Every structure is written in C-alpha cells, then in structure tokens.
Amino acid sequence: MDISTKTHDAPPPPPQPRPAPAEQKRAARGATRPGDRIFLGLTRGSGILLLVIMAAIAVFLSYRASLAISKDNGNFLTTFEWVTAGLEPRFGIAVLAVGTVVSSIIAMAIAVPIAVAIALFLTHYAPRRLRGPIAYVIDLLAAVPSIVYGLWGALILVPHMNGLFGWLDDYLGWTGIFAWDEGAPRAMLTVGILLAIMILPIITNVSREVFRQVPQMHEEAALALGATRWEVVRMAVLPFGRSGVISASMLGLGRALGETMAVATVLSPDFDLHASLLNPGGGTFAQNIAAKFSEADEFGRDALIASGLVLFVITLLVNGAARLIIARRKEYSGANA
Amino acid sequence: MSHAAIADKRPGSLRGARLPQWGPYAIAAGSVAAGLGISAGAGLHSSIQWALIAAVLYVLGTYGIAARVEGRRQAKDRVATSFVWVAFLLAVIPLASLVWATVKRGVKVLDGYFLTHSMGVVADSEPGGGIYHAILGSLEQVGLATLIGAPIGVLTAIYLVEYGRGRLAKAVTFFVDVMTGIPSIVAGLFILSIMLMLKMQPFGFAGSLALAILMMPVVVRSTEEMLKLVPNELREASLALGVPKWRTILKVVLPTSIGGITTGVMLAIARIAGETAPVLLLVFGNPFINSNPFEGAQASLPLYIYQQYSQSAGSTYAYDRAWAASLTLIAFVMILNLLARGIARWKAPKTGR
Numbered sequence: 001m002d003i004s005t006k007t008h009d010a011p012p013p014p015p016q017p018r019p020a021p022a023e024q025k026r027a028a029r030g031a032t033r034p035g036d037r038i039f040l041g042l043t044r045g046s047g048i049l050l051l052v053i054m055a056a057i058a059v060f061l062s063y064r065a066s067l068a069i070s071k072d073n074g075n076f077l078t079t080f081e082w083v084t085a086g087l088e089p090r091f092g093i094a095v096l097a098v099g100t101v102v103s104s105i106i107a108m109a110i111a112v113p114i115a116v117a118i119a120l121f122l123t124h125y126a127p128r129r130l131r132g133p134i135a136y137v138i139d140l141l142a143a144v145p146s147i148v149y150g151l152w153g154a155l156i157l158v159p160h161m162n163g164l165f166g167w168l169d170d171y172l173g174w175t176g177i178f179a180w181d182e183g184a185p186r187a188m189l190t191v192g193i194l195l196a197i198m199i200l201p202i203i204t205n206v207s208r209e210v211f212r213q214v215p216q217m218h219e220e221a222a223l224a225l226g227a228t229r230w231e232v233v234r235m236a237v238l239p240f241g242r243s244g245v246i247s248a249s250m251l252g253l254g255r256a257l258g259e260t261m262a263v264a265t266v267l268s269p270d271f272d273l274h275a276s277l278l279n280p281g282g283g284t285f286a287q288n289i290a291a292k293f294s295e296a297d298e299f300g301r302d303a304l305i306a307s308g309l310v311l312f313v314i315t316l317l318v319n320g321a322a323r324l325i326i327a328r329r330k331e332y333s334g335a336n337a
Numbered sequence: 338m339s340h341a342a343i344a345d346k347r348p349g350s351l352r353g354a355r356l357p358q359w360g361p362y363a364i365a366a367g368s369v370a371a372g373l374g375i376s377a378g379a380g381l382h383s384s385i386q387w388a389l390i391a392a393v394l395y396v397l398g399t400y401g402i403a404a405r406v407e408g409r410r411q412a413k414d415r416v417a418t419s420f421v422w423v424a425f426l427l428a429v430i431p432l433a434s435l436v437w438a439t440v441k442r443g444v445k446v447l448d449g450y451f452l453t454h455s456m457g458v459v460a461d462s463e464p465g466g467g468i469y470h471a472i473l474g475s476l477e478q479v480g481l482a483t484l485i486g487a488p489i490g491v492l493t494a495i496y497l498v499e500y501g502r503g504r505l506a507k508a509v510t511f512f513v514d515v516m517t518g519i520p521s522i523v524a525g526l527f528i529l530s531i532m533l534m535l536k537m538q539p540f541g542f543a544g545s546l547a548l549a550i551l552m553m554p555v556v557v558r559s560t561e562e563m564l565k566l567v568p569n570e571l572r573e574a575s576l577a578l579g580v581p582k583w584r585t586i587l588k589v590v591l592p593t594s595i596g597g598i599t600t601g602v603m604l605a606i607a608r609i610a611g612e613t614a615p616v617l618l619l620v621f622g623n624p625f626i627n628s629n630p631f632e633g634a635q636a637s638l639p640l641y642i643y644q645q646y647s648q649s650a651g652s653t654y655a656y657d658r659a660w661a662a663s664l665t666l667i668a669f670v671m672i673l674n675l676l677a678r679g680i681a682r683w684k685a686p687k688t689g690r
C-alpha cells in the first residue's frame with residue numbers, strides 16, 4: 001500500500017507534487033517501527049517456512065529413497081516384484097505405476113462428464129429453489145472422509161458389482177479388457193468407480209463456480225438469437241468454462257492418484273500386470289504403502305518411501321499443470337475451493 | 338385463446354410444436370417400465386443393470402419422440418436436459434447409499450458404552466469394546482496439528498495479502514497451490530523419513546506434524562480470500578490516523594475477517610480429522626488408552642475404522658464397530674462443517690460491504 005504511516009499534527013498541507021520514486025518507496029515500506037519489523041518478520045518467516053517444508057519433503061524423501069534404490073537387486077522401474085526382506089531385495093514400481101494410472105483414468109472417464117453435467121444441472125437446469133440445497137449437500141459430501149468411502153466401497157459397492165461385471169463379461173468379455181473369471185470384484189474397475197464417486201463432489205464444485213461466472217450477456221445474446229438451452233450451454237457456457245473444467249479435472253486427478261484408504265480397502269492386490277480390469281490384482285503407489293507398511297523393516301520402509309517419492313513427483317506435475325492453466329485465466333477463482 | 342392452436346405445427350405460427358408438459362415424465366415412466374421388463378425377461382438381477390437400461394432407453398426415447406414432434410434442434414436440447422438429469426440422479430444414488438448405509442449400520446452399536454470404552458481387552462472378533470481411545474487420540478492429534486498449522490497458515494496469508502510483493506510472494510503462492518495437492522500419504526512418508534533418521538518409534542505428535550502440513554495450505558488459501566474481502570478504505574482510514582501497519586492488521590483487518598478465517602480453519606480441521614494414511618504410518622494404532630501424544634502409539638478414529646475393517650478377518654462385530662465409528666466421524670465432520678458455515682453466515686454482514 002502506497003500510504004505513509006507518519007502522523008500529521010498540523011492540518012494537511014496543500015497538495016504537493018508527488019515525491020520522487022525513491023522517497024515514495026521508502027515511505028511505502030513503513031517497516032521502521034520495531035512492532036512493524038517484528039510482525040513483518042513473523043509473517044514472512046511463516047511464508048518461508050512453507051517453502052522450506054516443501055523443499056524438505058523433496059530432500060528427505062529423495063535421500064531415504066536413494067538408500068533403498070542403491071541396494072535394489074532388480075530394476076526400480078521395471079521389476080514386477082516387491083521383496084524387501086532378506087539379503088537380496090528386489091522391488092520395482094512398474095505394477096504400481098500402471099495401476100495408479102489405470103485406476104485414475106477410469107475414475108476420470110466416469111467422473112468428469114458426470115461432474116460437468118451436475119455442475120450444469122446446478123447452474124442452468126435445476127429448479128431455482130433446489131439449487132442452493134443441492135449445492136450445499138454436494139459441499140458436505142466433499143467433506144466425507146476417504147476411509148468412510150473405503151468402508152462403504154468394500155462392504156456395499158463390491159457386492160453390488162457382481163451383476164455389472166457379469167454383464168460386461170457376457171457382452172464385452174471378448175475384448176480381453178472386460179474378461180472376468182468370476183472372482184470377487186475387488187478389481188481395478190471397482191477401484192476406478194469408487195474413486196470416481198469420491199472425486200465427483202470436488203470436480204462438481206469447481207466447475208459450478210466457473211459456470212456461474214459466465215457473463216450473463218453471453219447467454220442472453222445466445223437466447224436472443226433463438227438458441228435452445230442446450231445451444232446456450234454449448235456455445236456460451238462450455239467454451240467459457242473449458243479451462244476451468246480442465247483444471248478442476250486435474251485437481252480431481254491429483255486426488256485420485258494419491259488416494260490411499262479407499263483403494264487399500266477395496267482392491268485385492270498382487271504384483272503382476274493384468275489385461276483385464278475385472279479380475280483382481282495390480283496395485284497403486286498409495287495402496288501398496290498402506291498395505292506393506294506394517295510388516296516392513298527399516299529397509300522396507302525406505303523402499304516404500306522411494307515409491308512415495310515417485311507418487312509425489314507425479315502429483316506435483318499434475319497439480320502444477322492445473323495451476324498453470326488456472327493462472328492463465330485468472331478470473332476462475334473457483335479453484336480455491 | 339386455445340392452447341391447442343399453439344400446439345399445432347402450422348405455418349405462420351411463431352412457435353413450433355411442443356411436447357406436452359407431461360411428455361418427459363411419460364417417457365421416463367415408460368423407459369423405467371421397459372428397463373424392468375427387459376431385466377425380468379433376461380433374468381438380470383442387479384439394480385444397476387435395469388437402471389442403466391432405463392437411462393439409455395429414456396435418452397433414446399426422448400430424442401426419437403422429440404425429433405418427430407419438435408424438430409432436431411429441440412430434440413437435441415431435450416436429450417441434453419435428460420442427460421443432465423440422468424447424470425445427477427446417477428450421482429445421487431451412490432452418495433445417498435453411502436449416507437444411508439453408514440447411518441443404518443452405524444446406529445446398531447453406537448451408544449454411551451461404545452463412546453466411553455476402549456478396545457483394550459477386546460479381541461477384534463469379539464463383541465463389545467468402544468472408541469474412547471480413538472476419539473481421545475483423534476482430538477489430541479488434530480488439536481496439536483491445528484495449534485501448529487492454523488497460526489502458520491494465517492500468518493502466511495497475512496504476508497501474501499498485506500505485504501506480499503515480488504518473487505518471494507509469488508513463489509509462496511505457487512507452492513501453497515502445489516502443496517494443496519500433496520497426497521496425505523506423502524506427508525506421512527516425509528515425517529516417517531525424519532523419524533527413521535532419528536530412530537524414533539511411532540507417537541501421536543508425529544501424526545500431528547503430518548496433519549499440520551496438510552492443513553497449512555488449506556488455511557492459507559481460505560484466509561487469503563477472506564483478507565482480500567476486507568475493504569481497503571478500512572486499512573487506509575486506520576493508517577491515516579497514524580496507526581502502525583501491524584496494529585492496523587491486528588486491530589482492524591483481522592477482526593473484520595475473523596468470521597471467515599474461523600470458517601476456513603474449521604473446514605481445514607474437518608478435512609484433516611478424516612485423514613487415515615499419515616496416522617497409519619506415524620501413530621500406528623493402539624487398542625489401549627494412551628492420553629500422551631508425545632510418547633507411544635496412539636489410536637485415532639479413521640485409523641480405528643481401517644483396522645476394524647482390515648484386521649478382523651470378516652467378523653461382523655468388527656464391521657459393526659467400524660460402521661459406528663464411521664458414523665461418529667461423519668457426524669463430527671458434518672457438525673464442524675455446519676458450525677463453520679453458521680459462523681460464516683453470522684459474521685458475513687461485517688465483511689460483505
């Protein structure tokens with residue numbers, strides 16, 4: 001703020017020519033009093049502390065990961081095993097990386113269209129009286145802890161998947177992707193569906209904020225030209241909201257990639273790649289950490305930290321990309337939700 | 338004036354033919370009936386299947402009928418409308434099922450005894466026991482995390498809004514954004530790597546540190562938004578009276594926005610209270626009551642749910658306890674949410690000028 005903090009005892013002097021830039025700058029700093037200096041130091045210090053924490057996360061994870069990877073007898077990137085006990089540890093992240101990506105892609109493929117539709121429903125289709133309460137309920141659902149989704153997924157969703165899996169196997173089993181050996185449906189597709197349900201409220205919330213900011217004029221112009229409601233949405237709302245929807249999806253993707261408990265409770269993992277999404281097996285980074293942690297010794301924990309580092313880097317990239325898209329279109333403040 | 342005249346598609350009328358008001362409902366009823374019929378005929382049992390069939394039939398039927406009566410553009414509009422409605426209903430089903438299942442199964446064992454006893458001498462496969470130790474651990478860990486995370490978050494937000502210029506502020510803003518997306522398990526692994534180096538055993542406060550890391554960016558973001566809402570005139574008036582900047586912030590800016598800041602902090606608490614992964618790595622879980630967060634493994638509510646589910650080998654008693662603990666956790670989070678929104682509404686007029 002460009003305001004001097006000096007007191008004026010005398011009545012204000014008549015307007016004077018603006019002070020020289022250097023003088024103005026000195027006045028603007030205003031951190032001359034001890035109180036100001038301490039307060040500035042405190043606030044700036046906590047800002048710097050946040051940066052230090054981020055750096056420390058990267059440094060500490062990399063250090064512990066390097067301890068583990070240097071003793072890995074397999075290839076850290078391509079080994080299909082996770083054996084960390086004994087004299088010849090062999091572990092690799094290939095299965096975990098594939099599982100994480102596959103489950104997240106399924107979740108995005110289901111959640112993004114539905115979330116965008118719900119956001120449109122809330123901004124353009126729902127009866128006006130219902131909009132507030134529904135948005136409120138979706139806000140609350142975004143706050144349901146992931147472990148509760150996990151418990152519900154494992155005990156309620158999994159038994160309900162049998163019918164759908166049988167159906168997919170009957171009609172699409174020939175593709176290989178939807179082949180099913182009648183095992184318990186604790187498979188990647190179930191995980192993907194559960195993740196989709198979990199990230200739906202977040203994507204909906206952010207998209208709704210973006211759609212609400214579409215200039216009224218654009219919509220009215222389209223209506224005045226005789227457009228139907230769908231044409232208004234397609235020609236005025238969606239183009240305006242595209243980058244907002246993309247960043248909302250990326251935020252949801254970040255959640256899906258790092259989700260631990262919901263995957264750990266639903267999936268029955270193994271360390272192999274499967275062509276079918278319907279047969280149990282595979283794993284994700286976070287799920288593997290939660291599952292292997294309790295029986296891991298110190299070296300085993302370092303190995304898990306190494307896999308966590310990979311997850312950290314992936315989520316950093318995804319979130320950074322989302323933020324850059326938002327930054328390019330500053331007006332979408334909805335991403336702050 | 339007769340509506341029948343408008344409904345006729347005749348040249349010279351400004352409006353084309355429209356489906357009657359009850360049209361969509363009729364198509365919906367028809368497609369649900371057809372979906373049920375097809376399922377019954379083909380011997381399909383899953384409710385997911387007939388619902389999907391009905392949804393597809395509804396969309397196709399709407400398009401077909403509307404295209405005949407109203408024309409292609411109107412038909413597309415109706416299909417879009419029906420797709421949006423179907424998407425909404427599709428999403429409501431699992432979410433309603435989640436809430437319903439938790440409440441229905443949770444109330445079975447949720448009573449005073451359950452809330453005031455621990456699992457100390459109860460095996461996971463036996464009935465009885467409770468969540469007192471888990472509630473205690475959760476409250477201590479979340480409380481300590483809030484004591485660390487909230488002040489740092491608020492101070493950082495003050496720096497960004499009131500002082501922030503130049504490279505440092507830009508870097509902090511960017512990394513706060515990025516930090517929001519850190520998976521909770523990575524925050525847990527970070528503290529774990531420090532604990533491995535210092536040869537420490539699991540204890541409650543380690544979990545608090547990880548939770549504080551997860552909390553900070555959320556608090557920074559929401560506080561920043563609230564501080565930006567404070568009108569500049571208030572700051573300028575205070576500064577013009579000769580009040581130092583730091584006192585202006587403490588006595589004018591913060592009191593004006595305190596409602597919004599409290600809301601943000603409470604929402605952040607609600608979010609970390611449900612985190613399981615870092616607690617699993619750092620606090621480890623403990624069936625006995627341990628009220629000291631600085632020494633020895635503790636329990637926590639989300640971790641209790643996970644362990645009741647995963648370590649009980651399918652015992653119904655353990656599942657019942659897991660549901661009851663879930664209900665308690667959801668109730669806690671929802672109450673925090675409602676309180677936070679209440680405070681936001683109550684304090685809103687002060688900032689909303």
